[in-house]
Amino acid sequence: MNPGTSRLGGKVAVITGAARGMGRAIAARLASEGAAVAICDIQAELAERTADELRQSGAQAAAFKLDVTSFDEAAAVTDRIERELGPVGILINNAGWDKAELFVESGPQTWDTVIAINYRGVLNCCRAIAPLMQARASGKIISISSDAARVGSSTEAVYAGCKAAIIGFSKTLARELARYRINVNVVCAGPTDTALLREAFAGREKMIESLTRAIPFRRLGTPEDIVGAVAFFASADADFVTGQVLSVSGGLTMAG
Numbered sequence: 001m002n003p004g005t006s007r008l009g010g011k012v013a014v015i016t017g018a019a020r021g022m023g024r025a026i027a028a029r030l031a032s033e034g035a036a037v038a039i040c041d042i043q044a045e046l047a048e049r050t051a052d053e054l055r056q057s058g059a060q061a062a063a064f065k066l067d068v069t070s071f072d073e074a075a076a077v078t079d080r081i082e083r084e085l086g087p088v089g090i091l092i093n094n095a096g097w098d099k100a101e102l103f104v105e106s107g108p109q110t111w112d113t114v115i116a117i118n119y120r121g122v123l124n125c126c127r128a129i130a131p132l133m134q135a136r137a138s139g140k141i142i143s144i145s146s147d148a149a150r151v152g153s154s155t156e157a158v159y160a161g162c163k164a165a166i167i168g169f170s171k172t173l174a175r176e177l178a179r180y181r182i183n184v185n186v187v188c189a190g191p192t193d194t195a196l197l198r199e200a201f202a203g204r205e206k207m208i209e210s211l212t213r214a215i216p217f218r219r220l221g222t223p224e225d226i227v228g229a230v231a232f233f234a235s236a237d238a239d240f241v242t243g244q245v246l247s248v249s250g251g252l253t254m255a256g
């Protein structure tokens with residue numbers, strides 16, 4: 001595909017948590033539509049391997065070690081990405097983490113980690129990148145939330161709270177940035193078969209079975225299921241769409 005004529009040709013996309021899982025699949029899709037992709041992840045070696053593999057399939061991809069919980073790191077990595085790949089036009093906040101446990105059995109240390117990665121991480125990356133988009137009066141910000149934010153999810157109380165916070169934050173940011181022609185939208189994944197799901201529910205596999213039964217399509221999502229919705233929000237096709245929340249979850253959530 002000629003990047004100059006494809007849907008995301010000439011764009012630079014930052015994808016957090018892109019070393020594996022949904023982030024990796026999103027990066028592969030955005031690259032296949034012509035974007036140069038910054039594979040940002042706390043797992044530096046895995047990010048390098050992912051970027052290598054994407055380059056072998058013809059993508060323009062580079063790996064950057066990034067811990068989204070640090071604002072200073074988010075700002076420094078953004079600076080490097082702009083110098084190495086060019087102006088960032090697309091930000092995908094995808095990095096996330098969870099540990100399934102009942103709220104009454106959980107404690108402040110776990111809450112802090114869950115909040116730092118899932119909510120503070122989004123704030124850090126938006127705060128580092130949005131001003132640059134604002135100065136250029138152009139940009140797309142998409143955050144990966146969860147159906148847990150919309151309907152709740154037993155054993156994921158703090159995580160669900162963070163994912164709901166992302167929705168309120170994104171709607172507000174969408175209002176603040178609309179005058180700069182920056183679109184801010186949210187994609188809510190449902191239970192999706194990734195390492196995170198398997199690790200978070202280790203020892204609670206029965207919960208995965210019951211979640212699957214609750215999905216009208218009667219299967220877990222795959223990382224590839226989510227990429228089309230993200231690519232749409234990242235493209236000019238969504239230029240007049242902002243502050244929206246779209247579930248990609250086999251019908252688990254049918255919000256009005």
Ligand SMILES: NC(=O)c1ccc[n+]([C@@H]2O[C@H](COP(=O)([O-])OP(=O)(O)OC[C@H]3O[C@@H](n4cnc5c(N)ncnc54)[C@H](O)[C@@H]3O)[C@@H](O)[C@H]2O)c1
Pocket residue numbers: 016017018019020021022023040041042043066067068069093094095096097117121144145146147188189190191192193194195196197
């Ligand atoms: N898998 C599911 O069922 C599911 C459901 C709803 C939403 N989500 C959300 O989708 C997103 C992707 O999840 P996934 O299932 O692909 O998980 P995953 O674990 O396969 O991938 C997440 C990536 O984020 C990275 N990461 C973790 N902490 C980080 C940090 N501090 N800084 C930078 N990178 C960090 C990990 O190294 C990993 O590569 C997450 O936001 C997750 O909350 C997942």
